[in-house]
Amino acid sequence: MDNLISLLTTTEGRIGRQQWWIGIVTLVVISIVASIVLGLISMGNATLFAWLAVILNLALVWPSYCVGIKRRHDRDNNGTDLKILIAGSVLLNLLTATGIGSTMTDMGGTMVPVPSIWLGAINLIFAIFAIYMLVQLGFLKGTTGANSYGPDPLDAAA
Numbered sequence: 001m002d003n004l005i006s007l008l009t010t011t012e013g014r015i016g017r018q019q020w021w022i023g024i025v026t027l028v029v030i031s032i033v034a035s036i037v038l039g040l041i042s043m044g045n046a047t048l049f050a051w052l053a054v055i056l057n058l059a060l061v062w063p064s065y066c067v068g069i070k071r072r073h074d075r076d077n078n079g080t081d082l083k084i085l086i087a088g089s090v091l092l093n094l095l096t097a098t099g100i101g102s103t104m105t106d107m108g109g110t111m112v113p114v115p116s117i118w119l120g121a122i123n124l125i126f127a128i129f130a131i132y133m134l135v136q137l138g139f140l141k142g143t144t145g146a147n148s149y150g151p152d153p154l155d156a157a158a
Contacts, residue, residue, distance in 0.1 A: 007070075008063040014074040015067070016153045020137055023067035027060060046113075050097035057093045061086055073149035074142030085133050088126050095119065 007015065007023045015023075034056050042049035065086055072079040095101050101119030115123065145152050 008066055011066050011069050013070055013150045014153050015070040020067060020071040027063055054093050054097045057090060071137045076143045076147040
């Protein structure tokens, strides 16, 4: 349990792909459970749910950053691209919550926000960047041996 807490709260050192996946799966499970609870709290109020989702997103920024930055360090990278990914996620979450870039459309008696073309384009670009980051963080091998961020986590495990 101490390892998981350290994984989610510290930024020093390097982690391998397995530890990154453990951290990400943990954060996804936390996010799903919290989203269910927030859905129950908001009782179908889409605006309230959107703002609660912003709060959830902000609460998960630090643990996501901690897991991601250690993985970027494993690839001998300073993590600027990770910072862009996290900032983009928060920005898109805020745009959704505020309704900026969306118009309300009647879908069978229920008003639903529909993203404008420019917001749809931003979402598409962000999705492509997120896939790039998923490959970088989850699938590519880290630097063999020590690098500027510390010893190889695979050597330390042996």
